[in-house]
Amino acid sequence: MKTESKQPTAAKEKQNAPAPDNRSGDNRSGDSRASGNGAGASAPPANIAGTTVEQRRELLRSMLLQRRFEERCAEAYALGKIGGFCHLYIGQEAISTGVMSMIRPDDYVITAYRDHGQALARGVSPRSVMAELFGRVDGCSGGKGGSMHLFDAKTNFLGGHGIVGGHVPIAAGVGFAIKYKRGNQVCVCFFGEAAVNIGAFHEALNMASLWNLPVIFIIENNRYGMGTAISRSTANEDVIIRAKGYRMDGESIDGQDVFAVRDCMARAIERARKEKRPTLVEMKTYRFMGHSMSDAVSGTYRTKDELEENMKRDPILLLHNKMFEAGELTEGEMHKMDDEAKAIAQDAWDFADASPEPPLEDLYKDVLADSTS
Amino acid sequence: MPVVTYRDALTQALREELQRDETVFLMGEEVAQYNGAYKVSKGLLDEFGPMRIVDTPITELGFAGVGVGAAMVGLRPIVEFMTWNFALLALDEVVNAAAKMLYMSGGQYKMPMVFRGPNGAALQLSAQHSQAWESWLAHIPGLKVCTPGTPADAKGLLKSAIRDDNPVVFLEGEMLYNTKGEVPEGEHIVPIGVAELKREGDHCSLITHGKMVLVAMKVADDLAKEGINIDVVDLRTVRPMDVDAIARSVQKTNRAVVLEEGWEICGMGSQVVDFIQRECFDDLDAPVLRVHQEDVPMPYAKNLERAAKPDAGKTVAAIKKVMYLD
Numbered sequence: 001m002k003t004e005s006k007q008p009t010a011a012k013e014k015q016n017a018p019a020p021d022n023r024s025g026d027n028r029s030g031d032s033r034a035s036g037n038g039a040g041a042s043a044p045p046a047n048i049a050g051t052t053v054e055q056r057r058e059l060l061r062s063m064l065l066q067r068r069f070e071e072r073c074a075e076a077y078a079l080g081k082i083g084g085f086c087h088l089y090i091g092q093e094a095i096s097t098g099v100m101s102m103i104r105p106d107d108y109v110i111t112a113y114r115d116h117g118q119a120l121a122r123g124v125s126p127r128s129v130m131a132e133l134f135g136r137v138d139g140c141s142g143g144k145g146g147s148m149h150l151f152d153a154k155t156n157f158l159g160g161h162g163i164v165g166g167h168v169p170i171a172a173g174v175g176f177a178i179k180y181k182r183g184n185q186v187c188v189c190f191f192g193e194a195a196v197n198i199g200a201f202h203e204a205l206n207m208a209s210l211w212n213l214p215v216i217f218i219i220e221n222n223r224y225g226m227g228t229a230i231s232r233s234t235a236n237e238d239v240i241i242r243a244k245g246y247r248m249d250g251e252s253i254d255g256q257d258v259f260a261v262r263d264c265m266a267r268a269i270e271r272a273r274k275e276k277r278p279t280l281v282e283m284k285t286y287r288f289m290g291h292s293m294s295d296a297v298s299g300t301y302r303t304k305d306e307l308e309e310n311m312k313r314d315p316i317l318l319l320h321n322k323m324f325e326a327g328e329l330t331e332g333e334m335h336k337m338d339d340e341a342k343a344i345a346q347d348a349w350d351f352a353d354a355s356p357e358p359p360l361e362d363l364y365k366d367v368l369a370d371s372t373s
Numbered sequence: 374m375p376v377v378t379y380r381d382a383l384t385q386a387l388r389e390e391l392q393r394d395e396t397v398f399l400m401g402e403e404v405a406q407y408n409g410a411y412k413v414s415k416g417l418l419d420e421f422g423p424m425r426i427v428d429t430p431i432t433e434l435g436f437a438g439v440g441v442g443a444a445m446v447g448l449r450p451i452v453e454f455m456t457w458n459f460a461l462l463a464l465d466e467v468v469n470a471a472a473k474m475l476y477m478s479g480g481q482y483k484m485p486m487v488f489r490g491p492n493g494a495a496l497q498l499s500a501q502h503s504q505a506w507e508s509w510l511a512h513i514p515g516l517k518v519c520t521p522g523t524p525a526d527a528k529g530l531l532k533s534a535i536r537d538d539n540p541v542v543f544l545e546g547e548m549l550y551n552t553k554g555e556v557p558e559g560e561h562i563v564p565i566g567v568a569e570l571k572r573e574g575d576h577c578s579l580i581t582h583g584k585m586v587l588v589a590m591k592v593a594d595d596l597a598k599e600g601i602n603i604d605v606v607d608l609r610t611v612r613p614m615d616v617d618a619i620a621r622s623v624q625k626t627n628r629a630v631v632l633e634e635g636w637e638i639c640g641m642g643s644q645v646v647d648f649i650q651r652e653c654f655d656d657l658d659a660p661v662l663r664v665h666q667e668d669v670p671m672p673y674a675k676n677l678e679r680a681a682k683p684d685a686g687k688t689v690a691a692i693k694k695v696m697y698l699d
């Protein structure tokens with residue numbers, strides 16, 4: 001790996017942030033090795049007051065980075081620098097941001113193919129993410145995974161996975177290992193609402209509840225699985241009802257509101273750390289782009305009007321407005337943060353562009369581990 | 374003869390068979406309102422309605438099973454998998470149910486159904502989305518496995534598959550859908566289990582199927598410029614396999630190379646080589662060589678993907694080797 005001249009991740013600024021209050025559960029900037037307290041005793045209120053100003057700025061920075069980074073991904077895709085399938089997260093950033101701001105560095109994250117935003121929010125270096133997308137040796141998966149398969153052991157980012165629902169039981173397996181080793185981490189598992197119809201989802205939820213596994217299953221309900229509206233694929237659109245079927249706590253929240261995401265996570269994290277119980281969460285959101293770079297943004301399956309209506313609830317805008325109204329953010333500051341996000345995205349692009357292709361010897365590397373036996 | 378894309382050839386076959394037989398229906402993810410993930414079912418919802426062109430949830434195991442049940446009691450389902458990578462989730466219904474139903478019911482329940490969709494690698498889709506499954510599926514008694522490489526074969530074989538009273542696995546290709554070729558209008562049937570000699574030459578036999586047929590044709594063109602003329606044997610169906618066609622060609626050329634998209638170990642080529650050693654042992658002037666994907670999951674990076682895939686250059690080299698020209 002090349003050494004990075006500058007660490008462009010949001011994590012760096014976190015080092016300078018004041019220690020979070022205990023209620024927020026955000027100890028990424030403080031004592032990351034907290035042993036037994038987890039998310040803390042009581043859930044913070046679902047409003048701006050549950051966070052410090054610096055935390056709110058941090059949330060905004062993270063969301064801006066994901067947005068600006070992915071805008072560059074779209075550009076790079078058009079230029080052929082990124083190939084294959086490329087699923088953008090734009091519109092859903094409050095979820096990744098809210099969730100990652102609540103968990104600890106030693107917790108685990110696993111997700112599907114729409115994984116760029118989550119990787120960045122988790123603190124995977126933007127350079128290594130972009131290099132992966134460019135198929136370069138400095139990519140977080142060595143250039144072998146691409147957009148759908150971002151992995152980063154340093155941040156316990158257990159990957160982007162390409163088969164709908166396939167990683168949901170894997171999350172239960174991570175939960176099993178946590179329990180086995182008597183740890184108090186949690187495993188957070190993201191997937192789309194269309195994945196709740198696949199068998200693996202049901203099998204995983206049943207085991208997680210049966211065996212009391214510390215897993216937080218997050219349905220990012222953006223209402224469409226590719227071109228299929230949830231009403232056309234799912235007998236009961238109220239997907240959170242499925243928690244009941246597995247005697248699991250379930251909660252449905254506004255996934256465009258980063259504070260609602262954090263509140264809900266505080267409760268789920270506490271349940272996982274203290275009671276070793278899984279939670280199913282539905283976070284209602286909307287994807288602003290096509291299913292992937294090769295799909296239409298709107299068309300037969302959703303109207304332009306519907307899209308525009310939902311874009312009014314852009315999570316970045318919502319947070320910006322709240323902070324602006326509270327008088328803690330000026331337009332000038334917002335511009336500056338935005339410029340910083342763009343600069344990090346540019347730096348990631350430049351880094352990726354300069355990174356070499358993987359050497360041909362890598363073709364046969366890592367098919368099997370070197371076995372010691 | 375009209376020149377149409379592989380995609381349109383498949384659409385023609387679907388449309389004609391849906392018109393011909395009311396018990397035929399198509400189901401799968403995005404097949405109806407979205408016109409198919411790869412637009413193979415474009416326009417069919419409008420023409421045949423939602424009872425016959427059925428959008429499913431993302432539930433491969435479930436809807437493959439629905440197809441099996443419907444086939445048991447008189448319908449002729451066409452189950453589309455968005456790609457065969459996702460059909461892995463449905464293999465229980467394909468292998469444990471569809472393939473064995475007739476046999477384990479002592480001949481009482483036949484399975485007139487088709488499982489179809491794109492197979493193999495496209496471009497930079499990496500490990501989970503770039504896999505050629507034909508040798509897995511061809512391993513199973515009770516299945517037929519079609520691998521058309523041209524638009525005409527796609528149409529003719531799909532019509533045969535839909536009319537067949539057995540479960541037919543039908544493997545298409547994302548990279549094939551836009552390729553063009555002459556396709557007869559209306560009734561055009563290619564029988565299952567019959568190979569086609571797509572190019573004739575005396576120097577070597579190149580035996581292949583599916584997407585690699587295009588590569589084989591390029592190889593034949595390239596070699597012809599050097600004065601090397603090869604047979605291109607397109608198997609078209611890998612189960613049952615047209616052993617006679619393979620033997621006829623190898624007995625003529627005395628040399629063979631087998632080209633396939635998938636992995637080497639237990640690949641389709643292993644079976645072809647086995648047939649050759651049994652049928653043509655005394656005819657061979659050189660060991661048979663195989664060209665296939667490198668024995669690794671498909672990497673994402675462009676240069677590694679290129680190195681992993683079988684291609685014309687590797688095939689030319691293999692042919693020259695069996696001709697002792699290198």
Ligand SMILES: Cc1ncc(C[n+]2csc(CCOP(=O)(O)OP(=O)(O)O)c2C)c(N)n1
Nearest residue numbers: 114162163164192193194195224225226459
């Ligand atoms: C088992 C399986 N079937 C089909 C696909 C193709 N596919 C990829 S994403 C997708 C839609 C999934 O929608 P959802 O789970 O809601 O997640 P979103 O894409 O909206 O984030 C489909 C059908 C797949 N990857 N895996």
